[in-house]
Amino acid sequence: MKTYLAQRLAVALVTLFGMSVVIFVLLRLAPGDIVDILFSTAGYVDPEARRTIMRELGIDRPLAVQYGDWIWQILHGELGKSYRYDLPTWEIIKPLLPVTLELALLSIIVAVLLGVPTGVISAVRQDSVLDYVLRVMSLAGLSMPSFWLGMVIILGLVAWLRWIPPMTYVPPSQNLALNAVQFLLPALAVGYRSSALIMRITRSSVLEVLREDYIRTARAKGQAPRAVVWRHAFRNAMLPVVTVIGIEFAFLIGGLIVTESVFNLPGVARFLVDAILWRDYPMVQNLVMFIAIVVILSNLAVDMLYGLLDPRIRYGR
């Protein structure tokens, strides 16, 4: 177990290092830099002033030096300064984290609550009308852009309830109920999409388990059908489902990017878009790196969970 862990950690570190190179290079492919954007409304810019700013921001140095500098800073726990706000990146990100985390957690809860039961039902009633309906519904969830679904939910509320959800962020410390409502709507939109994947994996996994011998044995000894499904099949079918939930949790961020914009929530994902539009290199670099770390950590966590969930798996002892 220990050597396995060490191996996984080493691979994760190498992957992170590779990602940092990819991210760094990608951002430097860009035509134009922050100076161009800052001065885009100014018309003529004195080349001398331009050079001064570039020197101040440190983007006149060779790329390798800039990269080394960035990694050095990350290793020292410093995330650099945002060009645009002239503030340390960490100070800008910190208040955004709880917003994204709350939204991500709520979305994954919605996704699991929707996806797992429908997946089990669909598998148990394979090829029935109910199975078809549930499958088509989940496929529809995969097909709708979650930001559009969010907009439609808002429109529906306006049309039927004559009520517009608050369009400015309400912190939970101020009004918990309003905050919950405000987050639940986007969480429904994002969670519905993720639930589709979870439902499909649950369904195929339960179907597979239901064909096993011990299920036939349980049925043969006259156990109630419900107990067969939930006590015997369900628990054994959950392993791949947990994997998908872990992966989905990391990839939820993709869905959050646009949804946070639509619901005007000040989270990390929305901020990433802003930073990209402004070519605020340190911000984008660090935000994307942050996302990469979250993804890799949650993959690692899923791996660890395996051992706990399934005693049959004991890594390379």
Added chain:
Amino acid sequence: MAANHTATRALSPAIPAWRRPGWGRWVVRFSRRKPLGAAGGFVMAAIVVTALFANLLETHDPIATEAARTLAPPDPAHWLGTDHLGRDIYSRIVHGARVSLIVGVSSTLVGSVLGGVIGLLSGYVGGKIDLLIQRFLDILQGLPLLVLALVMSASLGPSIENVIVAISIPIIPRAARIVRSSVLSIREMQYIEAARALGLRHLRIAFRHVLPNTVGPFIVLCTAQLGSAILVEAALSFLGLGVPEPYPSWGRMLSVSAAEYAQKAPHLVLFPGLAISLAVFGSNLLGDALRDTLDPRLRGA
């Protein structure tokens, strides 16, 4: 019939499914067995026709503005209403099918073909090279598709070609993984051993004998990726990082309407979103059904 089908497949590995005779009959059988998949195929065909004949199907010039009739609700003159500049939404959606399909299909193809070749070589060669390629793919796959596409399209700048590149790069690792895993099992087949015993060169074996047998999973992969490529294009355009004006793109139609006009004119939000959902739904339905029929390992699952 089904047994016959698999027998032919096993005997003539070098002939891909779509080149075997009777593929009109295959379509009929497919529709009978997979009505949902056939419906998806029909939707996709309808969208292709719309994109091809957009100039005939339009009722107005999709980029002509009409200051007197902005935000008009649907009526006989403007079937789906007009937007904030008085442009006809129906005509814009019809032309938007072009953008969606061009971007979706070409990024899927570019990404899947590049990924497919990488996966083929990686799986066929094996060893250290395989390991290196796998680690590199890990790096590309470690980021959510949209995040990677977002960073790429922002740094490349807004143009149709760049959006296609930005969406196809994240598809590469996914395609490579799938093709590699089927190459790994094909590599151990006896006919590959036979080809090697005949003294054929490796490249020839890889491309003539291994590659055609990955066509099934490859087609499945393409249809599955097409849906997400269309979605990513919509999201990019929505954020203003996608296909630039004046091309009417479904995603951008939503972004304009989102904040300001949504409550005054809900049709601005509804119709472009429905178009996106329908296109993606169609390709997902088709992809699912194709997976069930073309990928024998998953049959019945």
